[in-house]
Amino acid sequence: MTLESTFAKRLGNVETSAIRELFKLLAKPGIISFAGGFPDASMFDIDGIKAATDKALGDTAGAVLQYGATEGYNPLRAGLSKHMATKGVTVSPEGLIITTGSQQALDLIGKTMINEGDNVIVEAPTFLATIQCFRLYGANIIGAPIDGHGVQVDRLEELIKAHKPKLVYLIPSFGNPSGALLSMERRKQILALAVKYKTLIVEDDPYGELYFDASATAVAPRSMLSMASEVPGSLDWLAFAGSFSKVMSPGLRVGWLIAPPALLAKATMCKQFSDAHTSNLSQAIAANYLASGSMPAALVKVRKVYAARAKTMETCLIAEFGDAMRFTAPKGGMFFWANLTGARGQSTDVAALAKAAIANNVAFVPGAPFFAHDADMTALRFSFATANEDLIREGVTRLGQAFRSI
Amino acid sequence: MTLESTFAKRLGNVETSAIRELFKLLAKPGIISFAGGFPDASMFDIDGIKAATDKALGDTAGAVLQYGATEGYNPLRAGLSKHMATKGVTVSPEGLIITTGSQQALDLIGKTMINEGDNVIVEAPTFLATIQCFRLYGANIIGAPIDGHGVQVDRLEELIKAHKPKLVYLIPSFGNPSGALLSMERRKQILALAVKYKTLIVEDDPYGELYFDASATAVAPRSMLSMASEVPGSLDWLAFAGSFSKVMSPGLRVGWLIAPPALLAKATMCKQFSDAHTSNLSQAIAANYLASGSMPAALVKVRKVYAARAKTMETCLIAEFGDAMRFTAPKGGMFFWANLTGARGQSTDVAALAKAAIANNVAFVPGAPFFAHDADMTALRFSFATANEDLIREGVTRLGQAFRSI
Helix, strand or coil: CCCHHHCCHHHHHCCCCHHHHHHHHHHCCCCEECCCCCCCHHHCCHHHHHHHHHHHCCCCHHHHHCCCCCCCCHHHHHHHHHHHHCCCCCCCHHHEEEECHHHHHHHHHHHHHCCCCCEEEEEECCCHHHHHHHHHCCCEEEEEEEECCEECHHHHHHHHHHHCCCEEEECCECCCCCCCECCHHHHHHHHHHHHHHCCEEEEECCCCCCECCCCCCCCCCCCHHHHHHHCCCHHHHEEEEEECCCCCCCCCCCEEEECCHHHHHHHHHHHHCCCCCCCHHHHHHHHHHHHHCCHHHHHHHHHHHHHHHHHHHHHHHHHHHHHHEEECCCCECCEEEEEECHHHCCCCHHHHHHHHHHHCCEECEECHHHCCCCCCCCEEEEECCCCCHHHHHHHHHHHHHHHHHC | CCCHHHCCHHHHHCCCCHHHHHHHHHHCCCCEECCCCCCCHHHCCHHHHHHHHHHHCCCCHHHHHCCCCCCCCHHHHHHHHHHHHHCCCCCCHHHEEEECHHHHHHHHHHHHHCCCCCEEEEEECCCHHHHHHHHHCCCEEEEEEEECCEECHHHHHHHHHHHCCCEEEECCECCCCCCCECCHHHHHHHHHHHHHHCCEEEEECCCCCCECCCCCCCCCCCCHHHHHHHCCCHHHHEEEEEECCCCCCCCCCCEEEECCHHHHHHHHHHHHCCCCCCCHHHHHHHHHHHHHCCHHHHHHHHHHHHHHHHHHHHHHHHHHHHHHEEECCCCECCEEEEEECHHHCCCCHHHHHHHHHHHCCEECEECHHHCCCCCCCCEEEEECCCCCHHHHHHHHHHHHHHHHHC
């Protein structure tokens, strides 16, 4: 008998991600990467975060360095209550808990909700780490198809009826990898489905603030949570995962979970035995930074830069690929989701292009791993967040060369 | 149907801790608490940690605020490799991963190892959050009795034979709540049992550095991990959870896990889907603080203060309780574990004392919740870490008054 032979059965539900393997190739010097899922570190508001840190390690140092409550650092919970109010969401500080990144919010929902064999519906495609996280709790993941306006509500309803899922997981705004924006009409329709079928909706919203509309009146797309008061009963069937990772810093690992009270209480208990609490220093920094009022201005910059990069990528992809590639240009977020089409869109072509691209010093991620089943083998994901416009031009040129070489 | 009726079955394995409920009573002003499990925040090396933070947000700010590797921040992994070498442990930076507090190391071991219905052996009594953490993965927890020298090896072997546990969880040095120091002979015997019965041992070591021997040659008790090279084959069946919580700061949430390669790889995968990675800022602070060389001097102070407080508590408990209380004075750590004896040691007396104590403005924790089964209803836990000597004298006096009142 070996130790390995005694591992838990749940490990058999997941495998090491193909993407993780791909990332090992990206250390190659000179490569232009559209493969990552990271925000651009050069746009972090380091001065603002430093000031927030100095404050945290001032008068509050003793409390910040000590153990804290599992629910979270109270000034941050209070700050998020106010912050969410500006987003049309009424939630008390006690109505949310702080998580170690929003990934932990998903993990706590999995631990609290999912039994071995439970069905869970996700968008097809969706965030790979959610699929894997829920599978570790034994979930059977079912993908619901999307179009240019997000998940298709009629198909979603059919799947809910057929599979009676434990929960439906959605990234309505500029999701990873699709970049799609779920239409406002569909958001309300899905809230009504939650009530009709008594099915929990998990709304994951890391990208909502990254909208590209630069007009003076533009605001982030309304979250489903902010609409729930207009759909009677839906607040009882809706959980929301928030994150500072794309708007402040992912390295701090601060997210939050808003959920119906009974679910929040059990998620808190699960968190107590998962990591006791989230780094108090990270939480205090987030609280101080939020209170400083610096975030909106920092976000204006990020939005402008990402919007310009997305536009450049769109122009270049059209120039290089023409009819051989199809996509809906994103209205926000960090990703282009595209398909190779026609004679060039065969099931082996994306893998061949990925290989040729790396050989030509440019990288992207094939789309197949983002599907729980029935993968679209013609799909690709490009991130435009970390390469500047010059690099995007050069990278897409190299990609076109690679494409013509296969 | 309500949302609550759809929660996962695993939640039925645990209940909200009685201790957690007790803690709600401690907000009472003027109370002297021996109930907590916290280190003394007034002894945190705030200046040292501030310097480490400034450094982290200097040249490395961009990397620290960005996403990091699930395995951990490489300078910290390298620093811990060196640190463990000074403790007699040979481990490469790649042989350990960073966890969000050592609580997460336990959670990852649970996720990686435990199937519903698996037996797990722990000391009786042991750390409550470990019992609950493992129960959430479906573990059936079996307690092995301890004496003044830690877990009883003959009884442990009988239990291993009878129950074929998935793993044995031990806090060999000054464990919570027992404060016991597992003898060096027993450590080797248990490593031999691990090999003989092919059973994983999980060594949790948050308190090892808090030994009270003030002689110039004194060092921390040898970890089982440091002895494993002397027991052939035992390294294949041993995992080690380390923590900065009692020696640097718990609020940063930085721990580490050392385990056989196959287990470490799977724990890393589970961590990826639990919280992606631990706060990079917390990790960089820990790395810089460790590299600064400030920790040993800070620890000398902590040891002296805790030793003096333990001595004072010992003297006062003897003076107030005499033969009515039995304990082995701890040689390190943060806790006294005691029993009410004789006619005063009835099953209802500890609960009555806890109530009378709170009424008299002093608090401790009853010992019963620290047992997975067959609780010792006469046991009590006192922490001497956070009250200074004057408060300890006054608190034990109040405790004596409460005792004589019941």
